[in-house]
Amino acid sequence: MVKLLWLAIINIEDKRARERAVKRHNGDEHAFAPARLVEGQRAAGWREALNELAEAYPGRIR
Numbered sequence: 001m002v003k004l005l006w007l008a009i010i011n012i013e014d015k016r017a018r019e020r021a022v023k024r025h026n027g028d029e030h031a032f033a034p035a036r037l038v039e040g041q042r043a044a045g046w047r048e049a050l051n052e053l054a055e056a057y058p059g060r061i062r
Helices: 002-026 046-056
Strands: none
Touching: 002 046
């Protein structure tokens, strides 16, 4: 389960990096803000995200 969550996080971060690259290319002044992936930070909506992962990958999450 931890690996599945880690892969989901990596996928999201890659998507955000691509979006920032497009903004940077278009000259957006806010595109140069540093990434904010903070360990131990509280996250809202994790139960809903876990349910979506359980639906996407049936039988892998208990």
